[in-house]
Amino acid sequence: MTERKEFRDLADPEKAHAAIASLDLEPDPESVLLAEARGRVLADRVDAELDVPGFDRASMDGYAVRAKDTFGADEADPETLELIGAVHAGVEPDVTVEPGTCAEISTGAVMPPGADAVVIVERTDERGEGEIEVRTAVAPGDSVMFAGADIAAGARALGPGTLLTPREIGLLSALGHDEVPVRGRPQVGIVSTGDELVRPGETLHSARGQIYDVNSYTIAAGVEEAGGEAKLYPHAGDDYEEMERLLLRASEECDLVLSSGSTSASAVDVIYRVIEDRGELLLHGVAVKPGKPMLVGRLESSAYVGLPGYPVSALTIFRTFVAPAVRRAAGVPEPQTETVRGEMAVRERYGEGRMRLMPVGLVEDEGGETLVYPVDKGSGATTSLVEADGIVEVHPDTEYLAEGEEVDVILFSSDVRAPSLLGVGEDDPLLNRLLDRLGTPRYLPVGSREGLRRLRDGVPDVAVVAGPAKRDVDSVDLGGWRREWGLVVPKENPAGVEGVASLVDDDLRFVNRDSNAGLRTSLGNAVAELADERGVSRHDLVSRINGFDRSVRASESPARRVLAGDADAGIGLRATADRLGLGFVPLGWQNVRVHANPKRTEKTSVAALREVLGEANDHREGLSGYDASET
Template sequence: MTERKEFRDLAEPEEAHAAIASLDLEPEPESVPLAEARGRVLAERVDAELDVPGFDRASMDGYAVRAKDTFGADEADPATLELVGEVHAGAEPDVTVEPGTCAEISTGAVMPPGADAVVIVERTEERGENEIEIRTAVAPGDSVMFAGADIAAGARALGPGTLLTPREIGLLSALGRDEVPVRGRPRVGIVSTGDELVRPGETLQSARGQIYDVNSYTIAAGVEEAGGEAVLYPHAGDDYDEMERLLLRASEECDLVLSSGSTSASAVDVIYRVIEDRGELLLHGVAVKPGKPMLVGRLDDSAYVGLPGYPVSALTIFRTFVAPAVRRAAGVPEPQTATVSGKMAVRERYGEGRMRLMPVGLLEDEAGETLVYPVDKGSGATTSLVEADGIVEVHPDTEYLGEGEAVDVMLFSPDVRPPSLLGVGEDDPLLNRLLDRLGAPRYLPVGSREGLRRLRDGVPDVAVVAGPDDRDVDSVDLGGWRREWGLVVPDGNPANIAGVSSLVDDDLRFVNRDSNSGLRASLGDQVADLADERGVSRRDLVSEIDGFDRSVKASESPARRVLAGDADAGVGLRTTADRLGLGFVSLGWQDVRVRANPERTGKPSVDAFRAVLDEADDRTDALSGYEMS
């Protein structure tokens, strides 16, 4: 029997930070072509080896003059100078400005010998073939950029640690630098583990419990954003020898090796054994939620950090503990916009005795203030990655965060912005098309019942509600539509399903929606009506339907079960059946309403949604079984 590794003496977060900081991730400096230097960090000081500009040049179109020849000149009493030639940008002057003379000059051109100022062309007038009237007095240096005015030879141009943006690239170009000494980007090898993982693009066998590998690409993007160079390695299963081979290969080629999965206290999780056998395990387990199963150690000459397997946990632990270390190694500063302040939109209880890294979403209220709400589908839910904008650190001694309490949010990315509109509620094909006409909305398809609950709590801007609705929730109706619903069946309806009675009386496999869905609520009402007709209880009829409690989350999911041959019927929409080439037994029409938070009716995005609803007739034409109401 394989020995089971237990979590003992969980490290505090400070210990995890210290352990990672003790690892050497910093690569050697390198020289890169200027064209590839944007976003890199200078490894050493760059001094100017020439004046910029390297000559006195005109900063305006006009005439190069000796300034003292213009003293006293004005509109009433202009000075007249002899024109002796012209100087163009990029050409060496072939004239000399003597007393009483001038030369026409273009912006950027070299000042000719003898001239010390430029009179702009608007303050001059031609008189005859070779005479120019000067209608203003100028001082030496007027409209002239002298050699070295940008930067003089020998001056300190840029210091070590400078992040090279387009501005610095421009200066280096002006200095004639075609190669730039920069800090090396730490190479970070990424190995995802677990027999259940399949890389995107490969065939997925859901029946075997397979899922697509999310972490490799998510963490790689985080590494690149932090200034590192991500290197993806082939997928490793839970076999010790294969895992050891991949980890050792990565340790030879990279400064840091990251793995995800195979770190928890399970008999099949072997990665900690690889680290103990071939390196040094500094800690196993951190007192944080999510992300307790975290490893830190050394593997040969490389640093190693083991991340949890669940995507949200992996990204949270990476963002909190690993990304700062990658930035330090690359010399990239912490982005100033990586943390935002806001107020809790709802009260959130906790009290588990360890630090909680709580995934949260952001939105703005009508006044433009940032509100923060918890996002918790469980650490195994991949969609939490796009629903959460960052994390809030909750101290172990905290029992709850109060509504309106100020919190700091560590963003998953400095590019994160609150959505223009936060909507919740029913999953609906027409709604998806309407949301496309809004700017950067976020919609959470949690179902009608849950959508109303969240609207009552005051978090979302709008809730989309379908089917029977008897909940008294304060809201403003923005508009809506009707959709035809019923039973999705195989093409041709081979079982001759006639309606709800067929589900009760015939030997059929049925797939329902979850209890939050408006479709399930409408179906439940029809089952109750049938029960009244037959003089039995609703519970009696439900017990006769094989699969009434076999529920799925999305509006298309029952239809896809029918399409796959796993069910004889599923609750769904006509438009879904038509699109998938399935049969359909109509059970009626269902109202769908968009209900707004009364505190957000003045928010621009809510007004925009109302306008979209008013002009939505063209969208129903593309979907069967829809009409505006």
């Protein structure tokens, strides 16, 4: 009588998940061409190496002007400016806007030297003999998209673990990348067993009990969907030696070997014997229906999972137990449906009488419920798409969406999922490194002041605040560090810049940060201290600094202007100056603190961030001007 091998004690599903999780399926990272990167997962962080756009450009058709030349202009008393030429998109300007002059400009064209604003064409009239009447006053920056307004040089563009969809491919294209580092795809070998199997396309003899091999192709499709690369092997019969030969060949060439069939306790089901003889059998049988006859083990140099022979059972077990492990190895997120329902995190006004396709982001609250918040940086901004997860259709008659109101989000992709952590606030090189230690965070470098405002509204998980920003918001301090700030100057400091006094007293071209930045707040306080020493008002000194109001968004952008020769000094960090090979004039040390939404302190990712902050000293190697001890 033929001996039968009985099932071992059936494992519960949690043990099966744990057994598969213990197997090493993760391949080495690789580099791929951007044209082949869709659907892949970034292996490393990608920082912006240039400003996007790389120049100040007009965002409307009209006339490039000096804003101060329009002050006081209105319909009743227009200002008349001399038209000196035209600037079109894709053409380098050949005119300079002097006082009392203007230049015709097209949307997307480079702002000519001397101009700092655009008057839209609808608010102007042409007069004879090359003169333009301006019927409205404009402020510096009106109808202008400044260099780096979309994404600025030095900013964290995309982090490791980011799934590359058409949105991210567009951003990488804008940054000039033709090749990107991605997680490797686990190689999965598939072997179907059973003398009765015939491959599709071959002749089927039903009288002999033959059936087409369904599992090889359905499981291969599941592997590809999960982010792996499937490799089909010839089907094995029930002969021990042939089965051993095919399985060992697959184990040499793949990270994971999957077989289907021959996993039950029948005498002819010998595959478990191959695993016991040539590897290690970790599990045989799972308390789940369908799919009880399941094997988990190691075979020579690869992982092994044996799936049931019935196609429905095989696919069910694959999707439940194996696909998550393949996704983890490939860095691919768990799939979601293409539409999700969530609650508005904030009140959003509308009432424009048109259908609105509102870009929105997703974040999970402390209970794991989905919150929806609006995302909109303007139609010209690539990063709006990267920050948004989908759209909410707002009916034309809708005046507002109330906080807490349920909405349906149409996801940009079924692969989209809420970020593990949503952070906002100050841009910082050390912070970028710490974010890399988390799962799939989303960080919006909106500045300290705006970060606190958003935290007050209750949308983000954390806000990062630098310098003496007002912290009149309920929050939990998770920790932080100190960074050295000052003036970034050309190498060797040819102008002899010594500090804030040099900006006031010398004829220097200076580049500042925007009003949301903690760096700007620290500089403003330093100017105020100098004013007190000299017995004058802060306004008096500010008015003497050439470029105090010439602001850029990201921490590295002023230094880039200095590097390009467009400025004599810019506000920045020692770390930035050293990395770019520039000079540095220190002005002090600035505290950087991470404040958590008090309702999210128990959220897994927030707890993970608190832990990472405690290890900040371990991640500042190569960053000068940092003290990661408690401040």
